[in-house]
Amino acid sequence: MTQFFKYLTIAGASTLLLLFSSCSKKQERHEAIETSLSVQNHAGSRHNISADEQSFFLRLSAPKAWTLSLKGDASSWLSLDVKQGEASPSYSVIVKVKQNTSKSERVALITLHSGAEDKTITLVQSAEGVSISPNSGLTSSQAADAQRIEIPALRNTKQDLFIVHRTQDGTVNYSLEYSLERYHPRWVAFVFDNTTAAERWKTRTNAWRWDPQVPSQYSTIDFFRNSGYSRGHMVASSDRYYSKDANEQTFYYTNMSPQRQEHNGGVWARLEDMVQKWGRRASFRETLYVVKGGTIDDAQIEPRRLGGKMVIPKYYYMALVVKKPNGEYHGLAFWTEHRNYAQTFPLRSLTISIDELERRTGIDFFPNLADDIETQVEAEQPENNWSGI
Template identity: 35%
Template sequence: MLIAGCSPSENVADVTTGALSFNSEYAGNTSSLTWAQNSKIGIFEKKSGQTLSESSIVDGLSNIPYQTIGNGIFTHTTRPLTYPQDGSAVDFIAYAPFSDTLRSYQISVDVSQQTDNPWLNLLASNNLVARTNTKQPTLRFKRALGKVTLTINSTDGGDISGLTATLFDVPTSGTFDLRSNTMTVTAPRNGSIPMTMTGSKFTRTATAYVLPQQLQALKVRFTAANGLVREVTLSPSVTVNSDNALQQNVTISGLGSTTTVVPGKQHWTETPLITSQQSSNVSLRYIEHFFARNGQNYRNYAMLYDTDLKMAYWVAYPLCTFYTQRNTGRTDAWDYDPLLSTEQQPTMKNAIERYQRGHQIPSADRYVTEEANKQTFYYSNMTPQAGALNGQVWARLESAVRGWSSNIDTLYVVTGAMPTTTSSSSVTYVRDNSGKNIAVPKYYFKALCRIDRSTGAAYTIAFKFDQGNRGTTSAGTSVSYYSANYMDFALSVSELEELTGFTFFPSIRQQYKLTYDVGKWQ
């Protein structure tokens, strides 16, 4: 076993005539090696210049165990290595830790096990060539594996001492060949490697030994103590070399002990973060709807619903051509949400006073099946929305969103409504068809995210519209919704997070939410 420490300072005498002993040093990125007491290495002596094989081994000196008392000088424990009596030159190949079950000069390594795995410290030496008389030659060792080290900082003050990190979509099995001094990947590149975690509440270090390789992307799955999972791509393309360390700094938020998830519920890329305060609020419900097609269930949408205000703060859903294919039409199946009592949701069989029934997830986003479309007509998906907004600039934005989703893998959408603003905490109510008070949103929003699967980069944009016939653009100008351009109401997702208090697309890096590029949304 290799441990940290200083250079060896004492020697051991070998009393066997002609027997070789060996010094050792590290040829990698540190200045010296220190070995634990009784550490063993295996050494092969072969004819110089020949490939390691049964026929090239000198006098049967194959995989001979040598041991150190901890000073880095190795002596034989059974049969000693000696130079040939005819003076012919030999090469020495060594490895650590020693194994008496080594076969075919190959060592199988499985890095999916990062604890109690001696091969994580696999060392190899092939520097001693054409030797004839050096009595105590020096074996220069290098590590056969690479190492990934992440320094993780919590940016929101959350305690991340319970955080775990796992590398995924990586190969985990390989074979090290002592003949060529190379590692070969032997398993598909879809394995997982749990990382070793150390550090404090707010700064953690995650380390893992990995097979040397070219990775298309360095992907990490972070799991908070409360079960919240976030998958991120740290680098689109990286090379991990043997005997080398890849180091990266990572900043995260929303994964500390101040947040939680709703037990038993799914959380997808489009799902905003559910905080511990929200999950403990008895008036808030996290609701998911699914539909069946060809014997399989598919997610339709999820929402954060307020049973007191009788409205959803947000509705989150994926959008792609699968969902918009025209297998049915608009069902107009206005009805109660079966996952809520009728008293917890509005009755909106007909329009309410001066407002239209505004969908949060549009009917036209779900033509894949009749069931999927009917679910968009649940009253829980409705809010009282001004006709000039619902039928004009909002409708144009909904159409554009469908267009943006038509030529990409998946567009992740969050549509929402807010009953209060940062400057006004009062809630306005109207009566529904049954006389219940229901909240009237003060503004509506959409947050969008798409991910480039080849690079891992995310592109985001958000929109905000005041309730009414007119709205204030991002430039501060008041315009009529009848002639307004929805792009005039664009803002960054980060800005929308500041306004609403929600964390959108928590699985992507914050840098992707700070700005938006209109050119990506044409």
Template identity: 30%
Template sequence: MFFKPRFSTKNYSRRGFRLRGNTLVLLFAFFMVGLFLHYGGKTKPVVAFWNDVRQIIGLGRSRADREESNPYKVPEPNSGPDVATDNRSSSESEASDEASDRSSKANDGQSSKTVRFDFEKQVDFLLPVSRSSAGELIRHEGYTLSYRDEFKDAQWVAYPLLDYETTGDADRKNEQFKPDPAVSEGTALPADYTRSGYDRGHLAPAGDFKYSQRMMRETFLMSNITPQTPDFNRGIWKELEELIRTWAVRDNGLYVITGPVLKAGLPTIGKANEVSVPQKFYKVILYCNKPAIRMIGFLLDNEASTSSLKQFVVPVDQIEQLTGLDFFPKLPDDLERKLESKGRSEMVDEWFSN
């Protein structure tokens, strides 16, 4: 005679602790919500979570994530349209405060660290003059430029680089390339660079304006952008930008003029616009601290290079002949001729040995 249980073991097994389909879905949903909250609402929490796991077990970040974080990777426009918008009216007080603070710090720095020449105090002392075709003069808070509509490129960008401006909390990672609303005929669009094989290369680099998020944002306006080969933009050009920032800190401030060498017949990219691709780029740097004054010029091909930056030092006269520009025309004539005619070895000794 067998004992018959009062309950069914079959039913018991069915009613035991078992995760059913709906429960799994709810747990997965809670897991995903938790990831979004933990990673601050990022759009790729699973990727971020996986990268954290990889770092914990010693595998490092994934290759795709490393490439995505590269600030010199050719970025694509966001989902919004390529439209020039002017939001200055909504932040006039912010701009005024930053400009006032910047002016105050600049004046303090000049009075305590440097002595200015009289010619530096002239209006627009920094700006070059074109000997042939002048572009449209565009003034932004951090820099001034001359824009050539026929090339959809700036022929020069000029700004003072003060030592304190190279450090700060401004971050480029959330900035977007945008058309410049200040240019009357319109600039190139970010989409003109898409799948072109060229970087959207900065003339006035974002790293020169870490002091102010607003001024850093201005460097992403397309009037300040030019087609550069990726290996050039992320290589020797980046190295030169970093060197100039080092000099600005060492010398308590510099004047910087930079741009492409523009001429007829350059290749172009772009669908909405024909954007000229420069073959060469230049930088002209001036240091003034009365009675000391020195100038140096750099001329680089738009291509990768592993050469020393000293190899790209050229007389400023040579850059003037190529560009049709007159740099620092408000310098006394004799002093200007002396500075602009110096050879490579003399400039290298003056700038690289200190």
């Protein structure tokens, strides 16, 4: 998705992800879904957007067949790619907004109708020349870091921390957005380039500790013991061998996800190994941009919370963009269920486009790429651009 990206979620309890077609019959049965509308990155029902032309997601869930309607003349400048659907705990709708060239703000009311309930969200687009910073609330250093190519669009709520870890020489090691409400990273992001792809320190440090950038009251250190889940690195220890402190930082608990070991040490490890081979092959990349995560929204987590607080994802994903030595860009994404896969399971079967991954997660990946490049790489299928799959 290009330019400014925001999304909405209607919270609900379910075990079905509508856009993932291989769910079992058992998975297709879900509990009653409450119809409630909230803006994930702003409290309340009013949402401000800039005057720019832009696209973003609405994410909704509904207990019965649903429709979306626009009030007033909003249809002249705002469009929805889907306006109706069947009952679902999680569905993404693309909203496209034209540039506002007038000197007045304009307002759109989008109403969800499902059964006897209606829920309305208000979008207010600024007048021309009135700027809205998508990174308000960040320090100047954080705002600059948020413009790095690998960084997804930030949510910017009080419950979401944007964290950048640097090594002693100032190199950005990796970044993440951490949910204080869900005790889990929403995503982690890093790059392989000629500096970070080096293997000067190939010893696993096991430097387990709480993240010094997050208050200790949110510590998850004691959640994993005897839980039946492993401490699954999002940035793998083996992703970061270029220095000792780079490897040590991968052992922060904010970088951990509760994974079943058969997934963590199985298909996930196979994917990580493939990405590392791409990242460390200078003939393959000038820079490889990597985003990883586990799903943490209500419809995409397991019923149990580790320690009563830390969510357990139902799905894990990776989003990759490579800048080739010849200047070309290519994109690829992976999507896995949180389960055991046969060792011979073809990894190519887990590939999807980044556009599809955005629709499933509600996250805008690589918004800092030039719009034409972003559009191209996010629509791509793997084809012949990624060796080994």
